Amino acid sequence: MTELSNAPKPDGEALKDIYRRMLRIERNEDEILSTIRKGRLTMPYYSARGQEVIPATVSHFLNDEDQICTIYRGVQDMVAKDMPLKPLWAEIAGRVEGTCKGKGGGMHITHPETGVMVTTGIVGSSMPIANGLAWAAKLDGSDRVVVAYFGDGASNIGAFHEALNMASVWKLPVIFVCANNLFAEHTRYEDATSVDQISKRAIGYGMPGFTVDGNNPDDMYAHMAAAVERARSGEGPTLLECMTFRFRGHVLGDDDKYMTKEEKEAAMAADPLPALRQRLVDDGIATEEELASLQESLEQEVADARDFGLAGELPSEDELRRDVFAEEIPA
């Protein structure tokens, strides 16, 4: 991991905020999986269980004006950014009340009010578009920043290399956040990647790059604070390679045969979510009662969103002719 000198540390409030976002992700995902198993949602689901520290800490530094471009394994990124859950659930249920009127689905959620600009199903494609949003921020004279989320596998596709080079040449306010969960779909990191650390690739593009413990809120906090500061002050992009582990395979139903039992068990034993909860209690940052109440309110929010989503109307077939172009295609 890359050490930062004079690294800012999260205070109690920051840790509580990061924990709240992590728990919101986990409680929401748990309900999605349970609803899929009951047969009430039909969608491919790409779990990010175990990776929550990354978007929770990134989002702690972002405001509503700041924007994200994320990928198919991206529900946690929008939940961390406080996207309201009702339009999210209606979308994954394919209902017209969904944020995309049921025309995008879980792999392609957009919610501009909270800065969720693009969720792409194509590996690597979050990055070139993030550059354009960041160029617009610069032209606007705004200090907003854009986060491009992607995985370790995406660092091997051309879009990554083109986007990092252009962002660096144009000094764009983008933060490239790579969740390195050690597997590109089913392929081990080292079997498909030419360097031992993706952060080293930043050197080739003349931008700061760091390998961060993506399961450690302090480390994520310190690096994200520096990256946001760099972006807001016009110094350009940063690449953060955030080391983590995916507990539930590439896609729901995947049996993880490409992982060893030992590495998976070790990662799950070090689950960052209960670890941060314990720390909040041990350090006197939050009481058991406070955390129980937080959990209860998040579960209620998720249950309400689920009920709202599943009760929604199916989109009318007229939607096939709408939003193709600005002007509706005549029947």
Place this chain on the structure above:
Amino acid sequence: MSEMEKMHAIQAINSALHQAMAEDDKVLVLGEDIADKEGGGVTGTTAGLSTKFGTDRVKSTPISEQAIMGAAIGAAMAGYKPVAEIMMMNFTTVAMDMIVNHAAKLRFMSGGQTNVPLVIRTMTGAGWQTAGQHSDFLEGWFAHTAGIKVVCPAFPADYKGLMLSAIQDPDPVIFVEGGGTFFIPNDVPSDQGPIPLGKANVVQEGTDLTIVTWSAQTVRAMMAAPAIAEAGISAEIIDLRTVSPWDKETVLASVEKTGRLLVAHEAVRNFGPGAEIAATVNEELFGKLKGPVRRLGGPTCAVPFAKNLETAFIVQPDDMVAAAKELMG
């Protein structure tokens, strides 16, 4: 009467870009070599823009087609109107994910929450011995993609008017600059304003036969016109101008009148846009046709290098004359 200015296509596009950037500060221009420091574009199409409007709005880019399109898409989603140059149409292949999966689809996939009002300017065409990777007309690929409009002008005034419309259009537009239309000066009104997308232009009226064509093939149709007339055939020549969405109304009205249709394009004939037009005419006017619809297009091969092969690849004016005679029986 407005005054006329003699311009060729490249000057007309340049004039449109200058006008659009002066009228609307949301208009941006980006692409390889497009700023004045790099020569104002390899054909000079963007000359003068960076000097006049600054290098924040007129940006030369790395040779990175995916990154160019990504930058244009993101800026368009954030309220700008980028005109992205992909130097040659064959180079769009390198950026197809950005163009097809993102620029064309984001409005639909976001349920109308975002839109991508950008223009892709791209040059192409056989006749310059640039062979198989610098010459293809790929308008059919984009016309087959929902959510993107395809514009293929032939005349300088259309280049200017259609470019002004494309820039202000709320949807993505690919604007094809056909090499076979360059360097033929023509009158452009000094006050040339926007010409609506999706409207064909009847460049020659006639009663026996309808010829539908666009871009460089329109130029060749005009070259064929005197010989067709000499053969006693009254041909109506329609320059489609916009390939998608195409002006069915004008084409159907013309074929209803003439009863005969020849569709000619520079793109490869197999599965080309001519097939869509022919099929639509068959569906709509079956009983009114005096003969089968005829298509002319390139053979199913890459655009060849050798001059004689390249000449044979292109649908020449003589081929159009012969097809017109055949259609008349």
